[in-house]
Amino acid sequence: MEFTVGQIAELLGGLVEGNAAGKIRELAKIEDAQEGSLAFLSNLKYEPFLYTTGATAVIVAKSLELKQPVTTALIRVDDPYLSFTVLLEKYEEALASLKTGVEQPCFIGENSTIGENHYRGAFSYIGQNCTLGHNVKIYPQAYIGDNVRIGDNTTIFAGAKIYGKTVIGNKCTVHAGAVIGSPGFGFAPQKDGTYRDIPQTGNVVLEDNVNIGANTTIDCATLGSTIIHEGTKIDNLVQIAHNVEVGKHTVIASQTGISGSSKIGNYCTIAGQVGIVGHISIADKTIVGAQSGVSKNVTKSGTIIQGSPAFDYKQNLRALAVFRKLPDLEKQLFELKEKK
Template sequence: MEFTVQQIADLLQGQVEGDNLAKVRTLAKIEEAQAGALAFLANPKYEAFLYTTGASAVIVSDKLELKKPVSATLIRVSDPYSSFSTLLQYYQTALLASKTGVEEPAFMGNASTIGENHYRGAFSYIGNNCKIGANVRIFPQVYIGDNVTIGDNTTLFAGAKLYANTVVGNNCTVHAGAVLGSDGFGFAPQADGSYKIVPQIGNVVLEDDVSIGANTTIDCATMGSTVIRKGTKIDNLVQIAHNVEVGEHTVIAAQTGISGSAKIGSHCVIAGQVGIVGHITIADKTTIGAQSGVGKSIKKTGTIIQGSPAFDYKQNLRALTVFRKLPELQREVEALRDKA
């Protein structure tokens, strides 16, 4: 695909500074870009590359003051990072739109329906009584169980697995290897020390605009639904247990584990390798630092916590400062004891 700089500027509502008819065919990092590429500059640390880049065009801030002449055509916008993200989104959408039709072999069960302009990759499987919307992309080796509902413009990448009764909204993305609807970890201890399986008969519900990372697992509810609310973004290798609810527009980074029946608020930020115990509530706009262990409910909106067990972020930093000095403090205490 090839576009003029002016076409891109019109899309981003930006202003061209230079050759508005310059052609771009690809996207690249500013430090690596060559002729025909479009790059962007958002971080001031990379400004030096603006004066040496081989890119044909660069997206920059409308507030940037040039220190040297530049050879690239500039597209000035209010937020270069967001504008480049928008462009990437259009580019990805165009690539996905090129995937249409049905590759054989592909299977679709009885009484299942799928909307227009869809793509079904080879070896994909759709069970019985499924309702799948328009512009859906189902890549090879995707498994969709019985009674699954999928909204419009959703993409399921290769090897994703949706168990029976899963509900996926509009504009969702489920990346390769993700599993939605596997059994929750429900076992009842018996008097003889063994464990009896507690059947998990609920489902998983993803609302609109949700993204699920590769190899992430979301367990079905024991009864009712495990729910991921609108706009939430979940990274790779995340485990979400049965009956969890995650609020709108929350982001969860890799290797986080959320135990059963925890309730996560809206607009929360959960960093990598966080562990959250079950049956607690996390307030809206909570930020949880990496490798934290959360063992009790967070009730105050906007709380920032860190550590294991997790507590107030600033207090945690002060505690870490003391912790690093413990060997020195121990020597001082021992010296005082010897003098006593």
Template sequence: MEFTVQQIADLLQGTIEGDSQVKVNSLGKIEEAQAGALAFLSNAKYEPYLYTTGASAVIVSDKLELKKAVAATLIRVPDPYTSFSTLLSYYQTALLASKTGVEEPCFLGQNSQVGENHYRGAFSYIGHNCTIGNNVRIFPQVYIGDNVTIGDNTTLFAGVKVYTNSVIGSNCTLHAGAVIGSDGFGFAPQQDGSYKTIPQIGNVVLEDDISVGANTTIDCATMGSTIIRKGTKIDNLVQIAHNVEVGHHTVIAAQTGISGSSKIGNYNVLAGQVGIVGHITLADRTTVGAQSGVGKSVKEPGTIIQGSPAFDYKQNLRALAVFRKLPELQRELESLREGKFTEG
């Protein structure tokens, strides 16, 4: 695909410095881009590359003051990073739109309906009584169980598994290998030391505008629903257990695990390898640092915690500073003890 700088500027509502009719046909990093590529500059430490880049056009801040002449055509916008992200979204949408029709072999169950302009890849399976919206892209080897609902403009990449009764909203993206609606980890201990399986008869509900990363698993509820609210973004290799509720526009990084029946507030940030115990609540706008273990509820909105067990971020940093000095402090303590005994 090839576009003029003017077309891109119109899309981003930016202003042009240079030749508006220059054509670009690819996207690239500012330090590596060659002729025909479009790059962007949002981090000041990369500004030197602006004056040496081979890119034909660069998206920059409308507040950037140039230190020397620039060969590339500039597109000035209020926020280059957001504008470039918008452009990537349009580019990805255009690529996905090229996928249409039905590849064989694939299966569509009885009483299931698929909307207009959809794509179903080879070896995909859609069960009975399903409702699939318009512009949905279902890549090869996707499994969709019975009674599943999927909204418009949602993409399920190769190997996604969606269990029976799941509900997936519009404008969602499920990356390869994601599993939606598998059994929650429910086992009742018996007197003889064995475990009895507790049937998991609930479902999973993903609201609109949700991204689920590769090989992430979201378990169905024991009863009721495991719910992921609108706009939440989930990284690869995340485990979300049964009856968890995740609020609006929360981000969850890789290798995080959330135990059953916990409630994660709106606009939370869970960094990588966070572990959260079951049956607790995190207030809105809570931030949990990487590798933290959260063992109790967070009640105050806007709290930042870190550590295992997790507690206030600043206190944790002070505690770590002391922890690093423990060998030295131990030596000093031993010296004081020896001196005391000598004086006695």
């Protein structure tokens, strides 16, 4: 695929300084870009590369003042990082649109339907009574159980497993190795010390524009649904237990574990290696720092917490400052005792 600098500027609503007829064939980092490449400059730490880059064009902020002449064309926009993200999305969509058709062998069960312009990779499996929308991509060795519904423009990557009754919305992405809808961890303790399985009869619902990372697992509900609301992005290696509800446009980083029946609000940020106990609620726009353990409700919107157990971020920093001084404080205490 090849575009001119001017065409790209028009797509982004930007202004061109330099050769608008230059040909762009690829996207690249500003420090590595060569002729035919398009790069961007958002972090001013990389500004020196703007004057040495081999890129045909660079996306920069309208407000950027040049410190010396440049040889590359500039596309000036309000937000270079956002504009480059838009381009990456368009590029990915264009590549995905080229992937259509059915590879063999693959299987689709009775009473299942799939929309136009779909792709089914070799060894993929679709069960009975499934409904898949238009432009859906099912990559090799993906498994889709019975009675699953998947919306338009959704991609299920290689080796992902979608258990029966799962509902996935439009424009979702489920990356390789993810497991959606596996039974929740439900076992009833018996008087003799053994455990009895509790059937997990619910499902998982992923609303529109949800992204699930590689090897992430989301358990089905015991009753009802485990729900991931619209626009939420979940990293690789995350565990979400049965009957959890995650709000809209929340981001959850790798190795986080959320225990059963907890509710995470909208626009939250959950950093890496966070543990959240079951049956608690976390308010909208909460930020949970890395390696935190959340053991009680967070009721105030916009709260920032850190630590294990997690509490107010600033108080936690003060507590850590004191903690670092404990050896010296202990030494001073012993010295005082000896003086007595």
